[in-house]
Amino acid sequence: xxxxxxLRLLESHGADLRRWPAADAAAARTLLTHSADAQVxxxxxxxxxxxxxxxxxLPDAAALERMRAHVAxxxxxxxxxxxxxxxxxxxxxxxxxxGALAALxxxxxxxxxxxxVSLDDAGFNAPRQLAMIESTD
Amino acid sequence: xxxxxxxxxxxENHGGPMFLLSLPFTALPGRSETLTPPRTEAQxxxxxxxxxxxxxxxxxxxxxxxxxxxxxxSLRHLPRLYQLAHRITGDAAAAEDVAxxxxxxxxxxxxxxxxxxxxxxxxxxxxxxxxAIDRTRQARHTAPAPDDTLPAPGPSPEQQxxxxxxxxxxxxxxxxxxxxxxxxxxxxxxQEMEGAQAAAALxxxxxxxxxxxxxxxxxxxxxxxD
Numbered sequence: 259x260x261x262x263x264x265l266r267l268l269e270s271h272g273a274d275l276r277r278w279p280a281a282d283a284a285a286a287r288t289l290l291t292h293s294a295d296a297q298v299x300x301x302x303x304x305x306x307x308x309x310x311x312x313x314x315x316l317p318d319a320a321a322l323e324r325m326r327a328h329v330a331x332x333x334x335x336x337x338x339x340x341x342x343x344x345x346x347x348x349x350x351x352x353x354x355x356x357g358a359l360a361a362l363x364x365x366x367x368x369x370x371x372x373x374x375v376s377l378d379d380a381g382f383n384a385p386r387q388l389a390m391i392e393s394t395d
Numbered sequence: 396x397x398x399x400x401x402x403x404x405x406x407e408n409h410g411g412p413m414f415l416l417s418l419p420f421t422a423l424p425g426r427s428e429t430l431t432p433p434r435t436e437a438q439x440x441x442x443x444x445x446x447x448x449x450x451x452x453x454x455x456x457x458x459x460x461x462x463x464x465x466x467x468x469s470l471r472h473l474p475r476l477y478q479l480a481h482r483i484t485g486d487a488a489a490a491e492d493v494a495x496x497x498x499x500x501x502x503x504x505x506x507x508x509x510x511x512x513x514x515x516x517x518x519x520x521x522x523x524x525x526x527a528i529d530r531t532r533q534a535r536h537t538a539p540a541p542d543d544t545l546p547a548p549g550p551s552p553e554q555q556x557x558x559x560x561x562x563x564x565x566x567x568x569x570x571x572x573x574x575x576x577x578x579x580x581x582x583x584x585x586q587e588m589e590g591a592q593a594a595a596a597l598x599x600x601x602x603x604x605x606x607x608x609x610x611x612x613x614x615x616x617x618x619x620x621d
Contacts (some may be wrong), residue, residue: 268608272583277590306615307584313565314585315481315490319472324478326492328463329469329498336499338460339506 259285264296273303438498450515458506465505469498476523482581483516483527484534485570493530497523513595520586524578530572568618576611578602 259282267282289296289334318324438567445453447469453471473494480493510520524611571579575597582593583604594604 270605271613272608272612297504302616302620306612306619309619310562310580310584310615311564313562313569314478315487317477317491317494320475321477321487321491326466326469326474328495329473329502332495332499333462333465333502333565336502338414339503340457341458341506388436 259289261289261293261295264289265292265299266297268303273300273307410423415484425581425615430569451510454501454505454508454515457502458508461554465502468501472519473498476519478585479520479578479581480527480530480570482585483524483574483575484530485566486534488525489530489534493523493526496526500526514592515594516588517595519581520588521598523583524596528578567616568615571618572611572614576607576614580611583608 264286265287267278271278271282273288278286290300341379405467440456440461443456443461444466445456445464448456448464448467448470450468450535453464453468456483457468476494477490477496479496481487481490484493501519508515569580578597579593582588582596586593588596590604591599594601597604597607599607
């Protein structure tokens, strides 16, 4: 493995070779046996990761108890978790305008199933409607 | 008719908070004596071995109203959530808020969690990561408060001084780093998650995670080796 590729992989996967892809790790170990530059780069990366791990923050006992009590207090008052409804699978479609599409489909279905109005129906003829309007004046 | 009976259970050993255990059951119409839950069912719920149960089992019980199971889940995961949030926000108070809020979101969504679609750990970390990143964006213009909650450094005074100095440099470098890169470092190093799992928690591809980690490591190296 060339040094440049090793450095690239070192940046991608970190200094712990056990977390590298197996084939790359094996090639890296071979390179490390004879490349001082690779060894220096690995040690430097490991040093940074050690510093990172050393700066981890864990909650003290009081903070943990405070958080636990806060969660328990809120959960005690909260309603039970809501079970998903029968149409929950539609939810991911909402960002894509799923609601509008569903409304459109419902309208189309309603128009198809509704009784068509016959143009020959005398009750809907324009002259007759005009006559009805005039008769109400 | 569905009813819920609330049983008050007080933790006597530790003087801890009071929890309510909800037991949903069905009453037969016209039978007033069935307003109490079946004794065996209630006893079975009370006798659950919550300490030994898996996260998925605890979440499933929580979804049916078992608040003691949810408390066990909180006890198990709050430290890790705090650690993750602290790494991303760089602030102890914000980390507490994020960890608590993440657990409350888990409670609300407990019944909707599908173990066949995601691992509980990944799901939980995704919730906390998103909350922490949002929190960081909101507080972008406010300087982080000095943090005294970090673990005590090494034993000797010289070693303590070196460790503290190094810790301060890491903390300063992290504060200048984009929140998503901090989140990637937190998931990969602090939470020791596998690449695919960390990528899922960050809602990116594995290659996307590698890119975030690469930029974060390069950034840290540049700052710490100056």
